[in-house]
Structure formats: structure tokens, C-alpha cells
Amino acid sequence: MYTTFTVDCVIFGFYEGELHVLLTERNEYPFKDWWALPGFFVNNDEEMEDAVKRILYENTGLKDVFLDQLYAFAGLKRHPQGRILTVAYYALLQLDKTKIKLKPVTSYMRQAKWFPLNKVPDLAFDHTTILKQSVEKLRRRIANTPIAFELLPDKFTLTQLQLVYESILGRELDKRNFRKKMINYGFLKELDEVQKGVAYRAARLYKLDKRKFLKQFQNTITF
Amino acid sequence: MYTTFTVDCVIFGFYEGELHVLLTERNEYPFKDWWALPGFFVNNDEEMEDAVKRILYENTGLKDVFLDQLYAFAGLKRHPQGRILTVAYYALLQLDKTKIKLKPVTSYMRQAKWFPLNKVPDLAFDHTTILKQSVEKLRRRIANTPIAFELLPDKFTLTQLQLVYESILGRELDKRNFRKKMINYGFLKELDEVQKGVAYRAARLYKLDKRKFLKQFQNTITF
DNA sequence: GCAAAAGTGTTGGTCCTACACCCATGT
DNA sequence: ACATGGGTGTAGGACCAACACTTTTGC
Structure with a gap:
């Protein structure tokens, strides 16, 4: 009936002719030193949408990003310490925004960095799955909705x-x-x-x- | 960081030439005597997908339904007693399955009943919003995917x-x-x-x- | 025989794909 | 002058919307 509640962010950016995704290097156990999607715990008195923005900022230094909900992941085996429910959000960033300096304002993450999609390493937790689902959603959406503009200046x-x-x-x-x-x-x-x-x-x-x-x-x- | 965790089900069925949705009448406070989407708490040792099936069965007597995730709702004001996170699932049922007798196997719900979409009463909590979003998703999906067959024998x-x-x-x-x-x-x-x-x-x-x-x-x- | 729904083709318009060359600019 | 990417048109096929009458069956 109770569960730990977190959010994760899948941030896409387009530059140098390639689609990139924003990852953070973890500075805490579990999965210390692994790359992961930006994400953290939602406070008890905080709306989920506010939490996503706060956490993205704390993890990467990025502000004023509009995120859409992707999917809720609640598997009992997602996290070594039992169920942690995460709601994944995703966003597309304009080219010029990707020039903004990335610097985490929390010690939980050591650094944030853009990775071309085909050079993403193995990720912490089930983040590889989450990323994969985001890309699929992106492909489905670009066929119907011209989301591509969100990636350009x-x-x-x-x-x-x-x-x-x-x-x-x-x-x-x-x-x-x-x-x-x-x-x-x-x-x-x-x-x-x-x-x-x-x-x-x-x-x-x-x-x-x-x-x-x-x-x-x-x-x-x-x- | 912690939240109560529930799931809700939006079950569509087609008969007599009309799209129907399955609702349950609550027998517990809050919203006692109101109609609501079938839904309940997820147990701590239970996978979310299993919980949805169990809860749908307990609330309505329906079994063997395949549900897809719709959206996670986590607003602080969803429930009078503070944040309750719900992951909404939806499913389409074949005509002949809707003939199955509906009878809750829990005392939390008094009865379950099919409502034609345009005769749905005001629902408990934010369930009117959840239902509305499901219908929109349905309309978007039927344009691309022939989901209509799931509603027919x-x-x-x-x-x-x-x-x-x-x-x-x-x-x-x-x-x-x-x-x-x-x-x-x-x-x-x-x-x-x-x-x-x-x-x-x-x-x-x-x-x-x-x-x-x-x-x-x-x-x-x-x- | 009549009520009720099943079943059936054509035309005009729009949109998609495939395809190859000349143009403008900076160095 | 040359390298680089910018910019352009046409023809054939697929798909879409609009439109009305005949056929079959049970009663």
C-alpha cells in the first residue's frame, strides 16, 4: 500500500546531426559511478510535475524544461532495496539550450553529460529499459505529431x-x-x-x- | 518520498451499438455511495500488473482481462487524506465477455455496472478526469491501430x-x-x-x- | 409483399514516392 | 574554379471521399 516514489527524466537534445540523451553519473550507492537517467525522490508535499523540474535542475542544472509523462515503472525488482515506483518523464530540448552549462547542484550526481543515442553505456537500475521505451514513443509520436521542432532553435x-x-x-x-x-x-x-x-x-x-x-x-x- | 499506491481500471465494452464503461458503486468512505472506476490499493509484495488484475476481479468479478497502462495520477489533492498515487490502466472487452455476471467479491464495492459513455454520472475522486483521458487515448489509438476488434466477439x-x-x-x-x-x-x-x-x-x-x-x-x- | 439491413462501383481529387540536375556561395 | 550543400518539377500509383440503388431474408 505504500511505496517509495521517484521520478526519472529522459531528456533528448539534437546537435551535430545526432539525437542525444542527457545522463548523470551517480555519486551514491547503489550503482555508484554508473550512468543513469536524471531522477530522484519526490517530496511528500510536492506535486509530481514540480518534482520533475526540481530534480532535473538539481541533477543537471537545466531549467525551464517542459516534460511529458511517459510511463510508470513499479517492478518489485527495479531497485535492490525493494519496490521503488518511478514515473518517467521525457522532454525534447532545442539545440541552443544544449549549449547551457551542465552542472549538478547536488552531490548525489557527479556530472551530467550528453550521449549520442548509439553510444549510451549500460545504465543503472532499469534505466536502459526506460530509455528504450522513450525512443520508441518518440518514433511513434514523430509520425503523427511534428515534435521535431522542439529539438531545433x-x-x-x-x-x-x-x-x-x-x-x-x-x-x-x-x-x-x-x-x-x-x-x-x-x-x-x-x-x-x-x-x-x-x-x-x-x-x-x-x-x-x-x-x-x-x-x-x-x-x-x-x- | 513515500506515497500510498493504488491502481484504477477503465474498462470499455461495446454492446447494443454503444460504447460502455464499467463502474462500481462504493460502499466505503470517502465517496460512499458514489460511482467510481474499479480500483484499490496495491500490496507491498505484489507486482503492479498482478494488482490490477486482482483488483478488477475483486471489484467486479471480471477475470482474464488484458490491461494497458494509461497514465499515473499523483496530485496532492486527488484524495481528501493526502496524496494517493494511482496508475490508471485501461482495457477493451469483447461483446460476449460483457455478458459475464458482474458481482464484486469485496464489501468495498456494492455493485458493478456498465454505463453508456454519455450516461456516466459524476464520479468519485478525479475519476471523471481519468475517464476523459482514457476516451481521448482510445480515439487517438483507433486512428492508428485497429483496436476495434478487441471490442467484438x-x-x-x-x-x-x-x-x-x-x-x-x-x-x-x-x-x-x-x-x-x-x-x-x-x-x-x-x-x-x-x-x-x-x-x-x-x-x-x-x-x-x-x-x-x-x-x-x-x-x-x-x- | 414488405420491412430491414446487406451488399456493391465509379469518379475526381489529394497525397505519396521515385528520381537528377543546376544554382549560389565561400574559399 | 571548385567544393559544398541549397534548391527545384514531374509523372505514376495509392488512397480517400462522395454518392444511391439492388438484393436477400424473415415475417
């Missing part, structure tokens, strides 16, 4: 957007078809600006038109 | 199948288009049988070809 090029799709889906897409499709959606605002500081033809920058975007993808279901 | 007519879609989506569909689409999917087996005991032309019966069905709709994502 405000102004982005179509090639960057395509790279996000390709890195999440794990396959290459046709450039012409991709552009046609995105522009046809009608929620991209073409800017009068182009990229700067590149050693080749500079690409046009685009912005997400949030009004139109939400109109299309917000499920307005009446009960 | 083994052998069904195309009209029955269409009624399931219509009652979940809340709108009418074109008969010819619906049939073409379903038959084109290729996972329906046409049987040599027809309906019996109807006072009009008997409809052909179909069966789900599970092999073909799974091949199409099982996400095979490698990590």
Missing part, C-alpha cells in the same frame, strides 16, 4: 529539420519530397534571413508559425 | 465493426468506403457463415486473421 533551415527527422526515424528521406511536404503543411514561416558563417551557399531560415501549427495538431475532442 | 459482421468505429469516433462513416478499406487491409478472414436469428437478410461473418494483423501493426523498432 527558433530559426532553422529545412536541412536541419530533415536531419532531425532522419535521426529519429533512423533512415534517410528524399530532400525534395521532404521540403514539399513541410512547406505544404503551411505552418512554416519563410524568413528573409539566411544562415551565416557557412562555407557554402547559405540556406534560408524558417520559423514555426505556432498559431497555424496548433490549429492543425491540437486534438479538439469534446467529451 | 470472435466472429463479427462488417456492420458491427463499423458501429464500433462510429461509437468511438463519435461520427458516422460511409458504409461502402468503410467496407472497402477494411477488406483491403487484408487481415479479415471471410467465413462461410452468416448471422443467425435476425429478422432480415443475414450478414456474412468475418474473423480477424491475427498473423496478418500483427504483421502490419506491430512496430518492429530496433534499438
